[in-house]
Every structure is written in structure tokens, then in C-alpha cells.
Amino acid sequence: MPQNSTRRSTKQISGEDIVVETAWLYYHDGLNQSEIANRLLVSRATVVNYLQEARERGYIHTKLAPEAFNTHRAALELRDRFGLKAAYILPDGTGGQDDHASRIIRGAADWLPSLLEPGDRLGVAWGKTIYDVAERLEQTTIADLTVLQLVGSMATPYGFSADVCSSNVARKFSAKCINLHVPAILSTAEIAATLRAESLISKQLDAISDCNKTLFAVGSCKPDSHVASSGVATQQELEDYIANGAVGVLCGRFIDAKGDPVSGPLDDRMMGIELEELRHRDMGILVSVGEERVPAAVAAIRGGYATHVVTNQSCAAAMMELA
Structure with missing residues (x-):
């Protein structure tokens, strides 16, 4: 299987979906920002913006254990x-x-x-x-x-x-x-x-x-x-x-x-x-x-x-x- 076959283009994931996908990859799959950028074929700065947008929309709730x-x-x-x-x-x-x-x-x-x-x-x-x-x-x-x-x-x-x-x-x-x-x-x-x-x-x-x-x-x-x-x-x-x-x-x-x-x-x-x-x-x-x-x-x-x-x-x- 070609190495880049796991990459997903932003043409396949757009709008609100790509914000959710970015949050999922970062918080659930544990990928770092560079890995997510490579996966989604976007820049690292774009990944940072998507994560910020996810937080602003209330999609992400982070807590430290008591x-x-x-x-x-x-x-x-x-x-x-x-x-x-x-x-x-x-x-x-x-x-x-x-x-x-x-x-x-x-x-x-x-x-x-x-x-x-x-x-x-x-x-x-x-x-x-x-x-x-x-x-x-x-x-x-x-x-x-x-x-x-x-x-x-x-x-x-x-x-x-x-x-x-x-x-x-x-x-x-x-x-x-x-x-x-x-x-x-x-x-x-x-x-x-x-x-x-x-x-x-x-x-x-x-x-x-x-x-x-x-x-x-x-x-x-x-x-x-x-x-x-x-x-x-x-x-x-x-x-x-x-x-x-x-x-x-x-x-x-x-x-x-x-x-x-x-x-x-x-x-x-x-x-x-x-x-x-x-x-x-x-x-x-x-x-x-x-x-x-x-x-x-x-x-x-x-x-x-x-x-x-x-x-x-x-x-x-x-x-x-x-x-």
C-alpha cells in the first residue's frame, strides 16, 4: 500500500467536519500537530487554528483530575x-x-x-x-x-x-x-x-x-x-x-x-x-x-x-x- 494512502485531503473533509476531525486526531488518537498536518495535507498553523476553533465552539472540555x-x-x-x-x-x-x-x-x-x-x-x-x-x-x-x-x-x-x-x-x-x-x-x-x-x-x-x-x-x-x-x-x-x-x-x-x-x-x-x-x-x-x-x-x-x-x-x- 502506498505510504500516503492514509492521508485525507481537506477536499474530503471540509467546514465543521475538519475541525472535529482535527480535535479527534489530537485528543483521542494522540497525534501531534505536525502529524495531523501531514495526515490532512494542511499546514501546522492551520492545525493550530482548527484546535483553537474547536475550543471556542465548546467541542473540547479538558479537566485535570481532582x-x-x-x-x-x-x-x-x-x-x-x-x-x-x-x-x-x-x-x-x-x-x-x-x-x-x-x-x-x-x-x-x-x-x-x-x-x-x-x-x-x-x-x-x-x-x-x-x-x-x-x-x-x-x-x-x-x-x-x-x-x-x-x-x-x-x-x-x-x-x-x-x-x-x-x-x-x-x-x-x-x-x-x-x-x-x-x-x-x-x-x-x-x-x-x-x-x-x-x-x-x-x-x-x-x-x-x-x-x-x-x-x-x-x-x-x-x-x-x-x-x-x-x-x-x-x-x-x-x-x-x-x-x-x-x-x-x-x-x-x-x-x-x-x-x-x-x-x-x-x-x-x-x-x-x-x-x-x-x-x-x-x-x-x-x-x-x-x-x-x-x-x-x-x-x-x-x-x-x-x-x-x-x-x-x-x-x-x-x-x-x-x-
Whole structure:
């Protein structure tokens, strides 16, 4: 048989097909770019362009195994120091804060499906971090999974509300979704109590208290934190909580350095899961982005809300120093 009989001309493979063929030869058959160019009778530069086009079209999904991130020294040290079940530590890389955040978000989205099982009831918190994780999730199906919104909805400066976070996670996993159809914060404790007594709302609150796994981030108590910018707390209310020892915000509720609830003016007006109901679940998955949130993240771990942590090396090192 002539040596060039295995070559395939681009006249035989054109358009979208040649992009898929190039991706197949590179990722499945293990050919290098020069070998593919020789096979398809194109230049090596053309092969590079085809591979880039395949990535841009979403034909290629590449992941590193979780073991690359949860079995190295930093992950094991963080796990052992705080008594976690697992830690998933991303390298910082050479980019700035936005790149650090993007890596952590991508890592959480890659890891989350492997942490869920058929029949799980996953409680999902609110905030930009969780919204971004939901956006990065790949479409997959986990049988009999239920996703539950842990906190009522509110206006945010980011253009989404809490129900969007839970709905997007449910959509990506082809799961049932139970949203909490109330505002996160009400004007008076009396109105909040009345709503909690409503049959529909009462059933939704009972449902979220029965989740066995949670996905959440923690916010800081700084003036520009999400709890303030979303309108959940006024600056004066935020200062009152800080004066009482608050270092972080979890599902709209304030915690001190030990992870214990901090009492304040919002407690009776908040619609969502209680902090005690978040503790000691089968799994609490904390996605921690940014060194300014390290004290809040450590508090959440100490309080028994987190069993699994996703962060990067610099935040993990800061957590170790604080510990």
C-alpha cells in the first residue's frame, strides 16, 4: 500500500467536519500537530487554528483530575489543620486577582459534580461567587438530585438574585429545584413571622432545612461587602454586627471568629435557613475567593459549616497563618 494512502485531503473533509476531525486526531488518537498536518495535507498553523476553533465552539472540555488539587502538600495541610474531609487548592498562577478568582470558580465547578450522588438534596446559597460557579458548570445529569434555595431573593448590583443561583445549578444537573419565593429581608419582624406561617412558605422552609449538602461562599463585613451592596444590611446595621464580634456573613447571617451566630437587628427579619441548620451536614462545600475573606472563611470552617473547601494557594496560606 502506498505510504500516503492514509492521508485525507481537506477536499474530503471540509467546514465543521475538519475541525472535529482535527480535535479527534489530537485528543483521542494522540497525534501531534505536525502529524495531523501531514495526515490532512494542511499546514501546522492551520492545525493550530482548527484546535483553537474547536475550543471556542465548546467541542473540547479538558479537566485535570481532582487528585492534582486535593492530594498535594498545601491541600493536605489545610485539610489536617482544620479537620476538613478534603481541600481543593488551585495554584495562584501569574495573573492578578481576577485570574485568581476565575481559577477558584473553575476549580469549584469542575469538582462539584464528583461530590454529588443520586438522591442528594443540595442547598445553594447566594452571591456572585456561587452564581459564577453555576455558570461554569458543565451540563450533566445526577439522578434524583434536588437543589434548594437557602436564602430569600434580593436585588443585587450584579444583575441576578438568589433564585437564579439555585435555578442555574439545578438546570446544569437536570435536577429538581425548590426555590424560596420570598424576599431575603423584610421591613419588620411581624411581617416575616406572618410569611413564615404561610403554608407554601412554611413548606419551602421545611424543605431547605432538610438538605444534606450545601454549596456556599462567605462574605466579609467590610462596608463594600455583598451584604451591604445588596441592601440586606444598612451601614449602621453592619456596624452593629461588627461591634458584637461579627467577622463574616453566611447565607445572610453573621458569624463571629468561632463561627457562632452573632445576634443583631436583622435576625428576626431574615427569610432563609438558620445557621444552626447549616451546621454539621454530610457535606458543606465552601468556595473561598479573595484574601480579604479569609477570616470569614476560617470562621465558617471553625463553626462546622464546611467539610470541603475550594480556594487558591495564597488564601490557603493565609488560612494556615490565621489558624
